[in-house]
Amino acid sequence: MKKNLIIATLLFTCICIHAQTYHVASVNGNAYVLKNGERTTLTPREILRTTDVIEIGKNSSLAVVDKKESKLYSLKETNAEQLSKVIKSQSKSAINKFAGRFIESLTRGDTEKISYEATVSYKDMAEDLRIYTALKNAATQSAYPVLFTMIEQSSGQTLKGEAAVGDLFFFRITNKSATPLYINILNISSDGSMYDCLPIDVGGTMLHLLVPGYSTVDLKQYPMEFTEPKGEDSFTLIAHNKPFDLRNVIQYFRLNENTSANKAFIGTYKLSTIVK
Amino acid sequence: MPKSDTKIWLYTSLATVLATVFCYVFYIILDVNVLDYLSKQNNEADVVNYYYKIQNRKSNDGAYTAFYDPEIVILDLEGTKSRVDIADAIKRVSDLLPRAIILDVIFPENSTTLQADDDYLKKTIASASNLYTAVRIDGNKLEKSFFQDETGVQYGLANKVSHYKPYEIFGKDTLYYLPFAVIKEQKKENRNLLINYSDKAFDIYPIAETLTPEDIGNRIVLIGDLQDLRDKYDMPFSIGGERRVSGTTLLAYNLSTALHHSWIVQAPRWIGFLLALCVCFGFTYFCYRLRSKGEDGNNPWYNFIETAARIVLIILFLLLGYLFFVWFGLMVNMVYVILTTALTGLSMNIIEVCTYKRKKK
Numbered sequence: 001m002k003k004n005l006i007i008a009t010l011l012f013t014c015i016c017i018h019a020q021t022y023h024v025a026s027v028n029g030n031a032y033v034l035k036n037g038e039r040t041t042l043t044p045r046e047i048l049r050t051t052d053v054i055e056i057g058k059n060s061s062l063a064v065v066d067k068k069e070s071k072l073y074s075l076k077e078t079n080a081e082q083l084s085k086v087i088k089s090q091s092k093s094a095i096n097k098f099a100g101r102f103i104e105s106l107t108r109g110d111t112e113k114i115s116y117e118a119t120v121s122y123k124d125m126a127e128d129l130r131i132y133t134a135l136k137n138a139a140t141q142s143a144y145p146v147l148f149t150m151i152e153q154s155s156g157q158t159l160k161g162e163a164a165v166g167d168l169f170f171f172r173i174t175n176k177s178a179t180p181l182y183i184n185i186l187n188i189s190s191d192g193s194m195y196d197c198l199p200i201d202v203g204g205t206m207l208h209l210l211v212p213g214y215s216t217v218d219l220k221q222y223p224m225e226f227t228e229p230k231g232e233d234s235f236t237l238i239a240h241n242k243p244f245d246l247r248n249v250i251q252y253f254r255l256n257e258n259t260s261a262n263k264a265f266i267g268t269y270k271l272s273t274i275v276k
Numbered sequence: 277m278p279k280s281d282t283k284i285w286l287y288t289s290l291a292t293v294l295a296t297v298f299c300y301v302f303y304i305i306l307d308v309n310v311l312d313y314l315s316k317q318n319n320e321a322d323v324v325n326y327y328y329k330i331q332n333r334k335s336n337d338g339a340y341t342a343f344y345d346p347e348i349v350i351l352d353l354e355g356t357k358s359r360v361d362i363a364d365a366i367k368r369v370s371d372l373l374p375r376a377i378i379l380d381v382i383f384p385e386n387s388t389t390l391q392a393d394d395d396y397l398k399k400t401i402a403s404a405s406n407l408y409t410a411v412r413i414d415g416n417k418l419e420k421s422f423f424q425d426e427t428g429v430q431y432g433l434a435n436k437v438s439h440y441k442p443y444e445i446f447g448k449d450t451l452y453y454l455p456f457a458v459i460k461e462q463k464k465e466n467r468n469l470l471i472n473y474s475d476k477a478f479d480i481y482p483i484a485e486t487l488t489p490e491d492i493g494n495r496i497v498l499i500g501d502l503q504d505l506r507d508k509y510d511m512p513f514s515i516g517g518e519r520r521v522s523g524t525t526l527l528a529y530n531l532s533t534a535l536h537h538s539w540i541v542q543a544p545r546w547i548g549f550l551l552a553l554c555v556c557f558g559f560t561y562f563c564y565r566l567r568s569k570g571e572d573g574n575n576p577w578y579n580f581i582e583t584a585a586r587i588v589l590i591i592l593f594l595l596l597g598y599l600f601f602v603w604f605g606l607m608v609n610m611v612y613v614i615l616t617t618a619l620t621g622l623s624m625n626i627i628e629v630c631t632y633k634r635k636k637k
Contacts, residue, residue: 025477065344065477072477076338090339094331094602098595101330166357199510199520225355 022048022064022083025072029060034080050084128248129257130264131238135186135249137263144267145176146211146239148185153223162274163226171197171219173237178213181239181267182206184246190231190275194253196246197235198222206243226275233275239267284568287627288561292616294623295556296549299615320542323609324470327601328513332475337517342475345532347375349492350480350524353501359383359393363400365483366499370404372492376458377407378531380434380500380524383421398423408457410434413446432457436509436526440469440539455531458496469539471530472605473515478528496531500524540601543608552612559589560620567624586621590614 024046031042034053048054048064056062056078063074064083073087081089092100134140150159153168163169175181184206185197198209199222211217226233238246252259303319333340351369356362362381369377383397401407401423409431411420424431432454433444442456442463456462480502481487500523501507507523515521515529533539563582570578597610 025479061338063477067344067346070344070346072342072344074338074340074342091341092339094599095595097330098598102591102594166355 020050020066020068022050022066022073024048025063025065027060027062030057031055031060031062032057048083050082052083053080054078054083054086055080056086126261127240127242127244127264129252129259129261131240131244131266132249132252132257133259133261134263134266135236135238135268136253136259140263140266140268142268143265144179144181144239146174146181146183146237146267147176147269148173148235148237148271150224150235150271150273151218159273161272162276164276165226165228165230167226169224169226170222171224172216173211173219174216175211175213175239177267179241180210180212181241182243183209183211183237183239184244186236186238186246186250188234188236189229190233191229194250196250197224198246200245200247211239226273230275233273235271235273237267237269237271239269240264284561284564287624287631288557288564291560291564291620291623291627292553292557294626295560295616295619296553298619298623299552299612302619303611303615319611320545320607320609323597323611324540324542324601324607325512327598327607328473330598331602332473332514333517334514340475342477342516344477345528345536347495347535348478348528348532349374349495349497350478350502350528351483351497351499352480352503352524353381353483353499355501355503356483359390359397361483362499363397366404366407367400368487369492369497369499370407372487372489373405373494374492374497375406375494376496377404378432378454378458378496378498378527379407379409380454380498380527381421382410382412382419382434383423384419385422394422398427401429402427404429406430408432408454410454411451413444413451418446418451430457434523434527436523437530438471440466440471453530454527455534458531459534461534468542468544470542470607472533472538472540473511473513473529474602475516476529476532477516478532496535498524498528498531500527538605540605540607543606545609548609548612551608551610552616555589555593555613556616556620559586559617560624563620563624582621586617589617593617 024042024044026044027042032039032055033042033046033048034040034055039055042048042054042062054062054075056075058077061074061076063072064087065072073091075086075090078086078090149172150163150169151157151172152159152163153170158172159167159169171185173183175183183198184200187195187197189195198219200206238244238249333342351365353362353365356365366377366379379401401409407429409421409424409429410433411418411424411431412434413419420431423429433451434454435444437453440463441453442461442465443450443452445451452462479491481491502522502524504522508520509523509526511519511521513519515525562585566575566578566582569575575581593610593613597608600606600608
């Protein structure tokens with residue numbers, strides 16, 4: 001009787017394990033399932049079992065969903081291995097994540113921490129006001145030799161004064177001075193509304209917008225799109241040797257702030273585009 | 277150094293009070309930032325951000341695990357501007373009998389001149405089953421689609437919120453936020469329940485994808501443009517490996533939290549304080565006992581043990597706070613405990629110096 005019960009329990013467990021399935025959610029690069037000695041390329045919506053042997057190529061990833069457990073597992077490069085084993089070896093527990101993050105902070109692998117330490121004058125609101133004063137003053141001349149162009153994303157060609165709604169582009173910034181400069185671009189659309197084109201990080205360090213001296217940088221990671229309203233879009237590059245927050249500058253413009261602050265020495269460069 | 281039990285208790289109490297006062301001055305009054313976040317937020321928000329920073333995946337993480345929400349589907353418009361194409365997508369989704377459709381797009385009156393396209397979209401919206409459209413409070417104005425009043429279709433607010441807030445009073449009207457309009461929840465606002473931004477995975481289909489009843493049936497379909505650069509939000513931590521997140525994705529997180537009641541419960545500030553007071557008292561007592569033994573010559577390692585214990589305790593409470601957050605969705609601000617524990621040595625030394633001078637006199 002006892003023996004039968006054990007066999008029945010084992011059988012039930014086997015069935016349960018065997019029944020567990022995973023749905024392929026996405027495949028980036030090369031991922032295969034090996035069945036009967038054959039290697040078949042995996043595609044989204046396919047169903048895998050825990051016992052299936054999978055292989056994920058170099059620089060590739062495979063995402064599978066366990067609908068019963070409501071969990072998605074994204075798996076990276078692996079040699080031919082059973083799916084359940086791959087999931088087990090590549091999953092991180094909460095304590096593991098914490099330990100990893102903690103060691104990262106201690107060893108200064110945490111770039112944001114470094115950026116805070118490297119930057120002394122973050123969130124200097126007075127600097128934003130001085131930049132606003134400089135921009136408001138029509139007689140302000142550029143203090144640094146900086147320029148930028150707009151590069152069409154699809155063709156890689158420089159945009160020449162005209163674009164259509166929906167066109168995607170990115171900025172190419174050139175700093176011809178020896179000073180590393182923090183940059184951002186102010187966009188004024190035909191209806192007078194103002195936008196900051198490049199994102200400010202939460203710490204306001206702007207290290208991602210720091211252009212080294214004598215260099216040209218393509219900001220491909222920040223794609224832009226021409227949108228409504230149609231008409232003339234004006235772009236002004238602002239370059240400064242200290243971090244600044246363009247959102248504050250825009251706010252000063254919106255409030256039409258009266259200022260007696262000294263104007264900042266900033267590099268500026270203007271371009272206009274007709275959006276059709 | 278106190279030798280008698282009574283004196284140790286007295287010194288412990290004094291040092292605990294001093295460490296707590298120091299903690300209050302540094303953390304609350306001087307607003308010394310402990311967890312690296314420099315944005316204008318309260319201390320509790322900084323702690324939550326820190327936990328998400330540990331928990332959520334980074335853009336270069338190859339392997340990760342996320343909660344898969346089977347009840348939500350996102351249909352990505354992928355920059356589609358044609359109102360006819362969008363109307364067709366709504367029609368296809370509606371035919372597959374979803375639980376609800378949320379259209380996270382506002383169609384202004386003047387952005388097209390094609391009357392026929394507008395009419396087709398209006399007709400499709402009016403005939404779609406259980407569809408909710410988005411409206412947005414912009415200052416004193418209510419931004420809505422051109423068809424809103426004419427079709428009388430159900431709607432909800434698409435403004436961004438970070439905590440449990442089912443509705444907004446706008447003039448004389450009560451406007452429900454989209455997730456709450458769909459799940460029909462009408463409770464009061466609760467600032468201690470925060471939206472859960474732990475990494476989630478949703479089925480995302482591009483607009484041109486051929487959809488099956490299994491993809492859509494009885495699920496809530498969010499239709500939005502994940503590529504629209506005007507609808508991107510900078511987050512203080514990564515969500516799905518990105519710091520710039522689309523408004524539709526944030527709406528999906530809000531909806532998922534509301535559907536599964538997986539809110540992050542923010543413990544009141546006094547709990548953090550109380551915990552800090554208890555831990556600080558216990559640790560200070562332990563340190564005084566250790567020091568008194570050390571000065572008697574019974575424990576030459578007392579200084580090392582005290583410092584090591586302090587470091588271990590700080591890491592332990594940081595870990596404990598994180599585990600509470602991950603396992604129970606509970607956010608207790610452990611910074612109070614960490615700071616007071618770190619400051620126990622200083623406060624004990626101050627008390628000792630003060631009493632030493634008094635004895636000399």
